[in-house]
Amino acid sequence: MNYMNTFSMRMRALRTAYNLSLDEMAGILSLKNKASLYSWENQKNAPLLENLVNIADFFGISIDWLIGRSEDIYTESSMRSGEIALYTEVDNDYIGGREVGDGYRISFLHAVELVSCGYYLNLDGVFDMTEYDLRVEKCVDCNVHKEYYPLSVRANLLVLLHLVSTEDLYWAYFYVINGKNKRGVLTITKDKLLRIFGSRISDPYKEPGKKAQERAINLVELLRPSIESKIPVYDVEETLRKLEKEKLQKIHDEIKNLNTAKKDRDYGNLINKKTNKLEL
Structure with missing residues (x-):
């Protein structure tokens, strides 16, 4: 399994489902700017373990789900960890x-x-x-x-x-x-x-x-x-399904366009050959 691809898709699904901008999400995760987040969502870089923990705690999700090792997005353990992190922040007046x-x-x-x-x-x-x-x-x-x-x-x-x-x-x-x-x-x-x-x-x-x-x-x-x-x-899981469907459709469209372009080139080459023969 391509864990980086899975993580990037699931990270985007989390942010999209909750209608969080890149800037908002970067602030939530205490990142210096949105560049790191952008690189994660586009498979250009991987987050540190600390970032993974912060993401899991904020959303109450399983880290195994986030990186593609499980299809169970929520567990009682992941939720409890998130709730403890929340109330720890609150108790610290944050x-x-x-x-x-x-x-x-x-x-x-x-x-x-x-x-x-x-x-x-x-x-x-x-x-x-x-x-x-x-x-x-x-x-x-x-x-x-x-x-x-x-x-x-x-x-x-x-x-x-x-x-x-x-x-x-x-x-x-x-x-x-x-x-x-x-x-x-x-x-x-x-x-x-x-x-x-x-x-x-x-x-x-x-x-x-x-x-x-x-x-x-x-x-x-x-x-x-x-x-x-x-x-x-x-609904994060529904959002993920939509994103995956859109990605598959995009790949399908790109392949279709490539095939169309190849047919056009082949047809153009054929016309050129016939034209050249006629000229001869």
């Missing part, structure tokens, strides 16, 4: 790609608990623990999310929890419970932020942009309990 204060961290966790009604995250007893590794493990293991959220949905949640800020999470929550009517949502959100953080954060807050809105709303709808089985919003 949320949504930026450093935050202790109060912001606690508010972020409370927001996730609120939106999920305690099904995805249950904070009972978490803040009484003094050792961060125990807090992290309790955030991952003390809830019932394994029963209500399939692995593919937990992967979506893992990525979105990395990307969505507390402010946008509250905005999307109020928007959804308001029947997806924006009227009054910004005012309610700013009032909530004022009570939690004060005017420093509430006053400058504005309605999130289109991409941020979509991510925050998807996060809320995936977190909220439902009697129906949840399905992923971002």
Whole structure:
């Protein structure tokens, strides 16, 4: 098997499925620029082991799947590793790609608990623990999310929890419970932020942009309990199938064009020969 080819295709599928730009993905993986990412996706270079681990943790995927040694994209082990990495970042006051204060961290966790009604995250007893590794493990293991959220949905949640800020999470929550009517949502959100953080954060807050809105709303709808089985919003495996189909079609078209060009050349050569004979 060509592992480099498999990795490049699966790396692109991950980024495409979540609608992440090269710049966004480079920032997520703490790369200096998007050049490295571009070289990975085009089979020009291979990532370091550290990069592979970071990719797997961010998306909750199996490294074996990423490099083509397995067809199982998610495992309970890969998901747990990703969730531990997420809550370790949160416990270190690093949320949504930026450093935050202790109060912001606690508010972020409370927001996730609120939106999920305690099904995805249950904070009972978490803040009484003094050792961060125990807090992290309790955030991952003390809830019932394994029963209500399939692995593919937990992967979506893992990525979105990395990307969505507390402010946008509250905005999307109020928007959804308001029947997806924006009227009054910004005012309610700013009032909530004022009570939690004060005017420093509430006053400058504005309605999130289109991409941020979509991510925050998807996060809320995936977190909220439902009697129906949840399905992923971002389907990496389906995206991969589409990319592979497009690649095969491209190869088919290139072969067809080459054959057409060869026929044209052969026909042209034949005409030239006959013309030359006539002239003789």
